[in-house]
Amino acid sequence: MVVIVDYGMGNLGSIRNMLKKLGAPVTVSGDPVVIAQATQLILPGVGAFCTGMQRLSNLNLASALNDQVRNKRTPTLGVCLGMQLMTRHSEEGDVEGLGWINARTVRFRVNDPAVKVPHMGWNTVTAKGTCPLLRGFDEEPRFYFVHSYHLVCDDPALTAGTTCHGYEFASVIQQGNIFGVQFHPEKSHTFGLRLLKNFLEIDRSC
Numbered sequence: 001m002v003v004i005v006d007y008g009m010g011n012l013g014s015i016r017n018m019l020k021k022l023g024a025p026v027t028v029s030g031d032p033v034v035i036a037q038a039t040q041l042i043l044p045g046v047g048a049f050c051t052g053m054q055r056l057s058n059l060n061l062a063s064a065l066n067d068q069v070r071n072k073r074t075p076t077l078g079v080c081l082g083m084q085l086m087t088r089h090s091e092e093g094d095v096e097g098l099g100w101i102n103a104r105t106v107r108f109r110v111n112d113p114a115v116k117v118p119h120m121g122w123n124t125v126t127a128k129g130t131c132p133l134l135r136g137f138d139e140e141p142r143f144y145f146v147h148s149y150h151l152v153c154d155d156p157a158l159t160a161g162t163t164c165h166g167y168e169f170a171s172v173i174q175q176g177n178i179f180g181v182q183f184h185p186e187k188s189h190t191f192g193l194r195l196l197k198n199f200l201e202i203d204r205s206c
Helices: 012-021 049-058 063-073 079-086 189-200
Strands: 002-005 026-029 039-042 074-080 103-107 121-125 140-146 150-154 159-164 168-175 180-182
Touching: 002 012, 012 026, 012 039, 012 189, 039 063, 039 079, 039 159, 039 189, 049 063, 049 079, 079 150, 079 180, 140 189, 150 168
Parallel strands: 002 026, 002 039, 039 074, 074 180
Antiparallel strands: 103 150, 121 140, 159 168, 168 180
């Protein structure tokens, strides 16, 4: 069962509908007991980093999530803010994150006035390596982005896909069973559907 983590931030219904279209058994829940039963997890997110961490704390979700991700090695996908929450720290509010991946979250630093922040709209992702999320695309995939912050990974090998907005940044990451995308697959039509299908095919052997 795929569990979409409900901590009050994210396009929960849109992600659930796309997974249902793919025939996946899916539930949306903020209950640690339900989260503990997941075979795959999706951590969505829209909004501020500090608010997201506070809500996870208020709902006592950190322990159940840590057990699933770190101990059981459950395949986990972070979406937009959800991916950023997986890092050690964010400049947005100077807040510590979940610390699942060796990365930090920083604000875009662009000097060209023609490059707007937030980065908003459709953009391409260039695969780096053989991440299972990016398998099977007949052309360079395009996804929908809305964000002012992005990841900086300690190890370049964690970056599975990049996007350019003023400069190149990590838009897809993988660290073992942990995956993250800076864009919104649930708003990305056929490209997003393909990516979510790829995620559903990942198991604990990753």
